[in-house]
Amino acid sequence: MSFTHNELRAVEFQRQRLLSQPTLHTSSRRTYEQLRASIRAGLTHPDTQFRELTISQEFGASRNSVRVALAMLAADGLITRGPRRGTILTKQIIDFPVDRVLPRSFDVNPSTATHGMIVLDLESAVLTTPPLIAELLDTRVERIVSYEQMAIFDGEPVYVRSGVSPLVSDADEYFARIASCNAAVAAITDTAAGTDAAPGAPGGDRTAAGIEMEGVFELLFEVPFGHCRSRVEVVGADEHLAKLLGVEEGSPLLLRQQVNYDIHNVAREFSFTHYRGDRATLTSRRVYERGAA
Incomplete structure (x- = not known):
C-alpha cells in the first residue's frame, strides 16, 4: 500500500x-x-x-x-x-400593513393600554383647498380637513400621521361622523379588553388596530372603500418629527404616502405616515397569483 x-x-x-x-x-x-x-x-x-x-x-x-x-x-x-x-x-417590532387604511383615531381600554395602540389627535383644521391638493386628488371641493396624529404603542410613539380629506359635507357633520367612528372602534376595543395581543403580532386582530378599517372608512365617508395607492420610502426625521417620535434628528423613518379612494374611484384621503424605522415594519398582504396583471 x-x-x-x-x-x-x-x-x-x-x-x-x-x-x-x-x-x-x-x-x-x-x-x-x-x-x-x-x-x-x-x-x-x-x-x-x-x-x-x-x-x-x-x-x-x-x-x-x-x-x-x-x-x-x-x-x-x-x-x-x-x-x-x-x-x-424589552420592546416589540410592530408590523403595519402597507396597503391598509389606518384608523383616524381610537383609544384603548386603560387596563390594556400597554398592550394596544393609542392614537392622539395633535391638530385638525378646516382649510381652503390648496391648488396642488386639488390637482393631486382631482377634486373641486372648496375646503379640506387637515389633521396630524401620533400613535403610541407600549408607552412610546411609533408613528406620526398627517393628511387631508376633501370636505364634501358640512364640517360639523363630518366631525360628528368621526366621533361616531371613534365610538364604534371603542366598542370593539372594549370587547378585546383582557387580551394581550399587540398590533402586528400574531393574534393582533383581536385589538382595535386589527379591525377592518375599511369599515371605518365607510362610516366616515358614507361610501364603501374602493382601493388605495401607497408609496414607501426612507427619509430622515426633521426637527418636528424627531421631537414627536423621540428620536435623533436625521434618524431613518419609513414614510408611507397613501391615497384612499372610494368605490367610485373618488379620492377621499391623502396622507403621509412617518413610522419609526427602529420600531416598525411595513408588510404587503396582497396575494399575487400566477398570470394576474
Whole structure:
C-alpha cells in the first residue's frame, strides 16, 4: 500500500468528518436579521431570555456572530443586557400593513393600554383647498380637513400621521361622523379588553388596530372603500418629527404616502405616515397569483 494511497484515504476521511459536522456561519448581520425577523413574527415575547449558546445552535451561527448581533439589537433598543437579568427582549417590532387604511383615531381600554395602540389627535383644521391638493386628488371641493396624529404603542410613539380629506359635507357633520367612528372602534376595543395581543403580532386582530378599517372608512365617508395607492420610502426625521417620535434628528423613518379612494374611484384621503424605522415594519398582504396583471 503506497504512501500516496494512505494520504488520499486520510484526506477523504477528513472530508467526510467535516461534512458530518454542522457548519456555523459567521455573519453577525445575518444573525441580526434572523433575530429581528423572529421578534417581528412574534416568536419571542417580552422578558424572553436570549442565550448565546441556544441562539448559536438554533440559527447555525457562531458564538461571536451571535454576540455581535445581540449588541446590535441592544443598540436598536429592542433588548436589554444586564449582569443579573441576562439578555431579555424589552420592546416589540410592530408590523403595519402597507396597503391598509389606518384608523383616524381610537383609544384603548386603560387596563390594556400597554398592550394596544393609542392614537392622539395633535391638530385638525378646516382649510381652503390648496391648488396642488386639488390637482393631486382631482377634486373641486372648496375646503379640506387637515389633521396630524401620533400613535403610541407600549408607552412610546411609533408613528406620526398627517393628511387631508376633501370636505364634501358640512364640517360639523363630518366631525360628528368621526366621533361616531371613534365610538364604534371603542366598542370593539372594549370587547378585546383582557387580551394581550399587540398590533402586528400574531393574534393582533383581536385589538382595535386589527379591525377592518375599511369599515371605518365607510362610516366616515358614507361610501364603501374602493382601493388605495401607497408609496414607501426612507427619509430622515426633521426637527418636528424627531421631537414627536423621540428620536435623533436625521434618524431613518419609513414614510408611507397613501391615497384612499372610494368605490367610485373618488379620492377621499391623502396622507403621509412617518413610522419609526427602529420600531416598525411595513408588510404587503396582497396575494399575487400566477398570470394576474
